[in-house]
Amino acid sequence: MRIGLLGTGPWARMVHAPALAAHDALELAGVWGRRPEAAKELAEQHGTRPYDDVDALLADVDAVAVALPPDVQSGLAVRAARAGRHLLLDKPLATTVTQGREVARAVRGAGVASVVFFTTRFQPEPEAWIAEQADRGGWFTARALWLGAVFTGDSPFADSPWRRTKGALWDVGPHALSVLLPVLGDVRRVATAVAGPGDTVQLVLDHERGASSTVTLSLTAPPAAAGVEVELRGEAGRALLPDAAEGAVAAFGRAADALRGAALGGGPHPCDAAFALRVTEILAEAEALLAGASQRA
Template identity: 35%
Template sequence: MERDEHAQPVDVGLVGAGPWAATMHGPVLAAGPQTRLAAVWSRRPEATAHLAARLGAHAATSYEELLDRCEAVAFAVPPDAQADLAPRAARAGKALLLEKPLALDLDAARALADTVAECGVVTQLVLTKRYHHSTRAFLAAAAKFTSAGARARYLHGAFLDGAMATGWRLTRGALYDLGPHLLDLADAALGPIEELRAYGDSRRWIELTCAHRGGAISQLSLSGAVGLASSQAGIDLYGPAGELTLDFGPVDHRECWPVLRAEFAAAVRSGVPHDLDVRRGLMLQELLARVSAPHGGR
């Protein structure tokens, strides 16, 4: 009997062995059935070996070895490391499951997107909220809702202490880690963002004011440094018909991950680009760069 290639799980190599790799990428990809975690590699051999053993995957001793063992690569590393490593995987013909932001600077993000286009590989972004049924229902309703404006927030205290209070998140986390979620949702719900102004400090609190094509205005509040008992996150649209609300603070991310995994595997097997691919990531990176520019993008 001829083997049905589309029914075979996609062999994925995981780059990274930190908290996000250990709690999300690794377990989700290992759970299948659409994917199989073929190998793990990070720059910390002990962490690599521990995570690989826990998930029943091969512990690669080099990035090249990981690439040899997989057909797709998932990245759970800081943005600057992703921007360095992902183009090498694309040149090796591997599909890419990318984190946001793509990089810490626009030039590196553009270089990654250019390499992907050159090599013609499938890409997909881990914009977690987009894979939840409530977000998809909200965006479907937003397409029929006339919006005058919107308010959105993503507020928590995870950058004050704990596993996420490290490295780039301490200085850029509110904007570069939380910002892509709200910018993506505001852009998807109200139309393309044409003007952007920013106020505040990404280490404490930052406010983004967006002018959308068609005239709607959105206000986005971001902070990872406020002591809250639980995350406050969501977006509210306002218009002549009233209000349309998405509250993703209480959303269980475990409901998003099987959808993300299935859609990534389907994109890899079909070769059809996912809607949330590197091009979407580059658009968000361009918005982040405008915020980071002198005078906060004004």
């Protein structure tokens, strides 16, 4: 499978390009970016071709991986799907429901495969744990903490405009939902959404299988307080999400494997554009509650 990379920012340089260039079953056929000089530099680092024209890249590949802000990603994903190209996208799929629906509709209409890179879902230890807890069932409640220090520590993403605008809800919220939804079921409603210090958000979610969950999200946690915890409590007692043994590059390679499998007729992946759209809808509901509370304050 020939795959092109759209994007040249920190995430593309740190994760996408190394993973795709090293993949045994993929050929990294080219790089396009909004800054041609950055595309040229990244392409040269990985022995591939830079493209100035995104449509020229689309004409030369079977699939694209996208490492761009979500509002840019959504439009290019629609364009690529309509050109018949399989999609390896990043989270969030989009930051509006309308954009997300356009991507899911284009994927469905073109009959292309899609995988959205929710990192935890492609790390073996967490993914096995998620499957085990979903099969076990009987969960009464869950508590998820996804606390980052992007804006308080030394992060390459600290200057990301979309993260500064949309905050933790949209950056790490998708990760939390990608773990909770397969275990507890879809969210029937966002019962509560409360703003905390910085960009911190606290949610209470009502799930279709009868459980509730609380979610705390932040990119402004003190560095010493940053980390991820997911705890389930129910008939089986207590279960904690395990740490992953490998990082994002290895996980992205598995996401590429998943895309290739889906493209070769393996059926839709659980983390496809339709799932990512549902995550977008939940986040948009939470955002609307936060906006309403802000207006009343």
